[in-house]
Amino acid sequence: MRPFVDRREELKALKERLTSNNFELIVIYGRRRVGKTRLALEAVKELPHVYYLAVEGDNLRHFRKTAERVFPEVRYSREDWEGTLHALKEKIIVIDEFPNLIKENPRVLSLFQRAIDLDLSSSSTKLVLLGSSVSMMTEKVLSYKSPLYGRRTGSMKLRPMGFFSLREFFPKASWEELVEVYGMTDGIPFYITQVKLPFWEWLEKELSSPVSFFRDEVDFLLRYEFSEVSTYKRILEAIALGKTTPKEIRDFTGLRHSDISPYLRNLIETELIVREVPVTGKRTSKKGRYYVADNFLAFWFRFISPNLSRIEEGTFSAEEIRESYNHYLGFVFEKVARQFLIELNKAGRLPFAFTKIGCWWHRGEEIDLVALNERERKALFVEVKWKELREREARGILKDLERKSELVGLESWEKGYGLVAKEIEDKARLREAGFLAWDLRDFDKMVRLTSTS
Incomplete structure (x- = not known):
């Protein structure tokens, strides 16, 4: 198994909840393959716990067998969800693909609610529910119509990692x-x-x-x-x-x-x-x-x-x-460039701190990235090119960017112009002319900046 990578903030937050003295109902959801299971297992690996991957049927029996291997006293409990959860009181319980339990028996939500309200909520039990069906987790577990609404103490929507x-x-x-x-x-x-x-x-x-x-x-x-x-x-x-x-x-x-x-x-x-x-x-x-x-x-x-x-x-x-x-x-590099600018923004390495970033288009004209500080009325316009640019070509792109920026309608705003490319010949000369210019060679500098900030 590869070493655990990134997700440091999520892992820290999850570990803090799992080691608290309070009852915790934590919901972790996100598309398949995004790393929910690995995050949960990393968080509990040094703690006594039950991990169960829900299947399409007979989940109560499978769950009890899994729990008994870790906590043998479960075999003496009442053979229903409430009795089983009571036997695991004060323990850490991780149920992966929780939507499969709901598909098998929609009443499981009410059964979990009852167990929490009458038994677990006054304890230090930790119940972690994972789900890959975003629609089902949102509708059945997190929505105000769910029997579990108001019981969860934390939720985490796990998204893909950054570039x-x-x-x-x-x-x-x-x-x-x-x-x-x-x-x-x-x-x-x-x-x-x-x-x-x-x-x-x-x-x-x-x-x-x-x-x-x-x-x-x-x-x-x-x-x-x-x-x-x-x-x-x-x-x-x-x-x-x-x-x-x-x-x-x-x-x-x-x-x-x-x-x-x-x-x-x-x-x-x-x-x-x-x-x-x-x-x-x-x-x-x-x-x-x-x-x-x-x-x-x-x-x-x-x-x-x-x-x-x-x-x-x-x-x-x-x-x-x-x-x-x-x-x-x-188009992929535009996503990379946006993340690059966001990291520079966090590190305070741009002419101003932007509060909003996105693309702009109108009637056949497009600008790859526009970063705005609406309170200070400042704008940074950036073109992104996955190619190697000579200085003359780069200047032409920046000149056209200035033209397009006039179409955006920010007449009284302070404006800046930049370029992100695979490689730019003589970036220093562009910077001397008042432009911002970055290429792949600047990524290492950014990583060093953000790792120390």
């Missing part, structure tokens, strides 16, 4: 290779830990392997949330291929407007897609665009899904992905 966490997994990799890896894995621990370097050699072997996780992974993810898997796959495919407006998605999928909105809402709720509006607009703006939330799904629909038959036949090569991968990484 810069990849350095801890691959300390000897170049930043360029890490961007390539991130384009396939995002910050999802399961996918990251599958990768071996060199990346392209590993990908070639993975595509030719008869047991590759690529083949069934997306169906596996979607079945956890939805019954109409084929419809959701079609919508995700449309968005991954650049159909970002409702009309474009509707035209691609053939779904009517009245049909598509609920699907989009469900995909947003489960965090498989995100809806973005121009950074200066309101959340209700009709200019909203939809994007696939993580790079793995984007990669899969872009490169794997269209070639599944050839992958099965053994006639598809990773070299075919590599030929167009730099173009694909353009």
Whole structure:
């Protein structure tokens, strides 16, 4: 097993709760593969505990058997949930994939509520519930309609790790290779830990392997949330291929407007897609665009899904992905650049502290990143390029950025301009001219800054 990486704040917070003298009901949820189980197990590994992975049926019997191996006195308790939980009073109980208990018996929520209210709440029992079905955990466990509403003492929505966490997994990799890896894995621990370097050699072997996780992974993810898997796959495919407006998605999928909105809402709720509006607009703006939330799904629909038959036949090569991968990484690098600027912002290494960052577009004009401090009326406009830039080309991009910034409508604001690229020739001269300029060589400096701040 690889060493535990990142999640330091989450691990610290969880450990503090697990060692308190109070009753704790902690809910940890997030999409599959994001690292919930590993986080929970890391937090309890030095503490006596029961860990149980819920299955599709007969969970009470399986749970009791698991608990008895750790705490033999459980075998003498009443053989129902309340009796079993009473026998584990003052103990740490971790139940993974809690939605499976709910599917088997919806009354389990009320049974847990009763056990907590009448017995456990006055003790130091720790009950940790994990779930990968975001929709079910939100609706059945966290919502005000849930019998457990008001009982939880803490909840944690686990999200993918940031790009810069990849350095801890691959300390000897170049930043360029890490961007390539991130384009396939995002910050999802399961996918990251599958990768071996060199990346392209590993990908070639993975595509030719008869047991590759690529083949069934997306169906596996979607079945956890939805019954109409084929419809959701079609919508995700449309968005991954650049159909970002409702009309474009509707035209691609053939779904009517009245049909598509609920699907989009469900995909947003489960965090498989995100809806973005121009950074200066309101959340209700009709200019909203939809994007696939993580790079793995984007990669899969872009490169794997269209070639599944050839992958099965053994006639598809990773070299075919590599030929167009730099173009694909353009959008991926925008995500990396946004995280880079956020880290610089935290470290106080920008001309001003921004409170909001996002992209901007209007009538065919786009700016990759705009960082705003609305109180101080300051704006930083940034273009992102996954390419090597000579000074002259970089100046041309920055000059055009100045032109586009005038279209944003922040006439009385103080403005700054910057560029993030794979490599920029003579950044010093651009900085002397009053521009901000960063490339991959600056990432090491940023990591050192943030690690000491």
